[in-house]
Amino acid sequence: MHGQSSSTTQHARSAGAGDIPDLARLSTGIPGLDEVLNGGLVKGNTYLISGPPGTGKTTLANQIAFHHVRQDGTAVIATTLAASLGKMLAHLRGFTFFEPSLIAERVHCVSLYDELSTGGLDAVLDMVRRLLREHRATLLVVDGARLFGDVAASPIDFRRFAQELNTQSTALGCTTLLLADYAGEDERPVGTHVDGTITLEEQSLDLRDVRLLRVKKIRGVSHLRGRHAYEITHQGLQVYPRLETIVPPVLPEQPGAGRRLSTGIGGLDVMLHGGLMAGSSTLVYGAPGAGKTLTGLHFLAAGTAHGEGGLLASFRERHGTLKRKAEAAGLAIEPHIDAGRLQILWHSPYETTIDVWARALLERIDQHRPRRLFVDSADDIVHLTLHPQRHSDFLTALLHHLQARGVTSMFSAVASTLVGGAVEMPVTMVSAVGENAILLRYVELHSQLRRFASIVKVRESSYDTAIREFVITNRGIEIADTSRTTESVWTGAGRRDVTTEPETAGAEAQPGETGNRM
Amino acid sequence: MVVDDEPDIRDIVAAVLEDEGYSVVVASNGQQALEMLPAERPDLVVLDVMMPRMDGRELLRRMGEHPELARLPVIVMSAAARVDRVDSGAPKIAAFVAKPFDLEFMLGTIEQIVKREAPHDTR
Numbered sequence: 001m002h003g004q005s006s007s008t009t010q011h012a013r014s015a016g017a018g019d020i021p022d023l024a025r026l027s028t029g030i031p032g033l034d035e036v037l038n039g040g041l042v043k044g045n046t047y048l049i050s051g052p053p054g055t056g057k058t059t060l061a062n063q064i065a066f067h068h069v070r071q072d073g074t075a076v077i078a079t080t081l082a083a084s085l086g087k088m089l090a091h092l093r094g095f096t097f098f099e100p101s102l103i104a105e106r107v108h109c110v111s112l113y114d115e116l117s118t119g120g121l122d123a124v125l126d127m128v129r130r131l132l133r134e135h136r137a138t139l140l141v142v143d144g145a146r147l148f149g150d151v152a153a154s155p156i157d158f159r160r161f162a163q164e165l166n167t168q169s170t171a172l173g174c175t176t177l178l179l180a181d182y183a184g185e186d187e188r189p190v191g192t193h194v195d196g197t198i199t200l201e202e203q204s205l206d207l208r209d210v211r212l213l214r215v216k217k218i219r220g221v222s223h224l225r226g227r228h229a230y231e232i233t234h235q236g237l238q239v240y241p242r243l244e245t246i247v248p249p250v251l252p253e254q255p256g257a258g259r260r261l262s263t264g265i266g267g268l269d270v271m272l273h274g275g276l277m278a279g280s281s282t283l284v285y286g287a288p289g290a291g292k293t294l295t296g297l298h299f300l301a302a303g304t305a306h307g308e309g310g311l312l313a314s315f316r317e318r319h320g321t322l323k324r325k326a327e328a329a330g331l332a333i334e335p336h337i338d339a340g341r342l343q344i345l346w347h348s349p350y351e352t353t354i355d356v357w358a359r360a361l362l363e364r365i366d367q368h369r370p371r372r373l374f375v376d377s378a379d380d381i382v383h384l385t386l387h388p389q390r391h392s393d394f395l396t397a398l399l400h401h402l403q404a405r406g407v408t409s410m411f412s413a414v415a416s417t418l419v420g421g422a423v424e425m426p427v428t429m430v431s432a433v434g435e436n437a438i439l440l441r442y443v444e445l446h447s448q449l450r451r452f453a454s455i456v457k458v459r460e461s462s463y464d465t466a467i468r469e470f471v472i473t474n475r476g477i478e479i480a481d482t483s484r485t486t487e488s489v490w491t492g493a494g495r496r497d498v499t500t501e502p503e504t505a506g507a508e509a510q511p512g513e514t515g516n517r518m
Numbered sequence: 519m520v521v522d523d524e525p526d527i528r529d530i531v532a533a534v535l536e537d538e539g540y541s542v543v544v545a546s547n548g549q550q551a552l553e554m555l556p557a558e559r560p561d562l563v564v565l566d567v568m569m570p571r572m573d574g575r576e577l578l579r580r581m582g583e584h585p586e587l588a589r590l591p592v593i594v595m596s597a598a599a600r601v602d603r604v605d606s607g608a609p610k611i612a613a614f615v616a617k618p619f620d621l622e623f624m625l626g627t628i629e630q631i632v633k634r635e636a637p638h639d640t641r
Contacts, residue, residue, distance in 0.1 A: 129533060167526035171621035
């Protein structure tokens with residue numbers, strides 16, 4: 001519409017079945033929201049932004065408004081509440097999207113309180129129409145829209161008003177956002193007369209509060225369905241579409257697909273009959289300190305040694321600790337980190353949601369194109385996924401995204417049993433990201449805790465089924481070259497295999513063994 | 519005169535025309551419009567096509583039977599993809615406007631037609 005540059009107008013992507021082609025779009029400028037909306041708001045449509053107080057409705061709408069006017073649009077921000085505009089503007093000053101110089105120039109703030117209290121809904125329609133025409137507005141935000149329903153003489157009057165407001169805005173080429181603190185079914189009377197409904201909500205999970213955005217209804221176009229996490233920072237809202245709803249990119253097959261990759265641990269490569277298949281995923285699980293992280297560092301270092309980029313996504317240990325751990329095992333990762341070949345992405349395992357991490361991870365992968373990824377650990381992913389029914393779906397979707405990008409991945413996971421007894425296999429993780437599964441565990445042998453490795457599964461390949469002892473030395477993980485070390489190790493309390501002499505390498509402590517738990 | 523069975527469309531078109539200083543009468547279908555036209559004698563008819571009782575096509579045909587009504591300029595609003603499918607009949611079809619329409623564009627069209635058709639200021 002008036003004065004709006006083509007840069008603010010996008011067109012519906014053809015991905016969704018049933019889309020009406022060439023619907024002009026208005027970018028929200030909110031990271032992730034256009035993705036959920038499959039291209040942005042439909043120009044000239046009316047949307048209900050619904051949610052309890054404090055969920056960020058006003059922030060969301062103003063963020064869209066300031067983005068819109070920066071793209072040469074003009075916005076009218078109206079409120080039904082007395083004397084709230086000044087306070088609203090004061091609250092917005094803390095956000096980076098807020099620009100005071102745009103107020104009254106491109107963003108026109110008005111109160112509808114007098115019209116509503118003296119002339120009712122008809123007076124509001126007249127006022128809004130005049131404002132839109134006077135300012136040649138292309139975006140209208142009405143805060144406190146719930147009040148319209150409260151002052152309507154009857155439900156029919158309210159529905160008529162909502163319909164007329166929608167028609168009026170559409171006819172004037174203006175996209176409209178109605179903000180209301182409805183909860184659940186309350187929004188139905190107005191919800192039927194808008195073109196789209198976006199709800200903001202907070203869910204309490206144990207002691208945590210999680211913000212979730214949901215596009216409940218949108219006419220004419222498909223969207224990413226379900227609830228998506230969002231966060232509010234000083235930059236405003238950022239939406240993180242649920243990973244499962246995003247179709248992985250179709251990229252050309254990476255060179256070397258289908259070849260074997262060294263794990264960086266010679267004995268393990270032997271057990272795997274030549275290494276891991278490029279593009280596969282491997283779960284390394286075992287007791288705390290058994291050597292999972294070090295296995296991952298070997299895996300990454302083996303790649304960087306051949307010029308392959310690597311990414312270590314850690315929820316626990318940070319750069320310094322990882323560097324020391326690698327150095328103690330003879331793995332010089334620092335030059336590769338300095339050169340950018342090895343990236344470390346640390347993310348807090350607390351007070352966030354998994355889609356925030358997934359977005360950061362995939363952006364880092366798209367930016368640096370690593371060929372190998374080690375995630376430490378899958379347990380943290382499960383912890384941040386919050387909803388148990390989502391664990392498997394998320395991990396599976398993550399693997400699809402990684403494979404689409406040609407990434408060979410390895411995930412660590414903690415086994416519940418430290419020593420002895422049965423080791424419970426993390427079935428969800430194994431089925432989702434464990435095309436290959438490696439178990440590292442302790443065994444008590446002659447009053448010593450010894451480490452043993454075994455291959456539990458390898459997809460579409462043969463492997464050594466033996467349980468082999470390994471040690472951690474200043475040369476890293478070294479696996480014995482024979483399995484005839486002990487017997488009955490699976491029970492956790494092994495006996496020396498007295499039929500085999502001499503003892504195999506690794507059965508006794510090797511020179512330089514650190515004894516550190518990795 | 520604005521003729522449309524949808525009250526919200528009828529009201530917004532009428533309201534914007536009144537904002538611009540026009541005198542506006544409204545009718546909710548072709549039958550009601552036909553009854554009002556001889557007495558109201560508007561300078562222009564803004565006409566929807568699909569309406570109950572008497573639709574826009576029939577109203578155009580019936581207007582064509584009256585020499586004075588047949589000379590009235592008409593703007594036809596239609597949600598049909600191809601508005602030229604409307605049988606124009608006798609009255610002069612001054613313009614077609616596809617629904618959903620741009621109100622400012624319609625207003626500009628109305629202004630041009632009124633100026634062209636009426637030598638004096640009709641406001």
